[in-house]
Amino acid sequence: MSNVVPFPNRFRATAVRIPLYGDDEVNFTVGIINMFGRDVTNLHPLWYYPGEATSKNLKAYSPHFVIECFKVALGSGMFSHKGRRVLEKILSSVEEVPLTKEG
Numbered sequence: 001m002s003n004v005v006p007f008p009n010r011f012r013a014t015a016v017r018i019p020l021y022g023d024d025e026v027n028f029t030v031g032i033i034n035m036f037g038r039d040v041t042n043l044h045p046l047w048y049y050p051g052e053a054t055s056k057n058l059k060a061y062s063p064h065f066v067i068e069c070f071k072v073a074l075g076s077g078m079f080s081h082k083g084r085r086v087l088e089k090i091l092s093s094v095e096e097v098p099l100t101k102e103g
Helices: 023-043 063-076 081-092
Strands: 014-017 095-098
Touching (some): 014 063, 023 063, 023 081, 063 081
Antiparallel strands (some): 014 095
């Protein structure tokens, strides 16, 4: 019985939060999704790509999909130093937020 691995009774549900400050970062994110969204779905064929992104339907995208678009864009080498700095700033500010049950 000493080889039994105890599993936790409860799993903590978490959500991913991508803070975007200002219209410039929102428009930058929309452009990156439109440029690299299809490439991400080719890398991960089970992910859903809802189509062309706008600032109004940005909440329809999964945060994990957006983060993967940022990573592909960062690795593409087509952005200037300032653009890469904005990408790295957004990626470094991504945080996991624990979900709590309100009752």
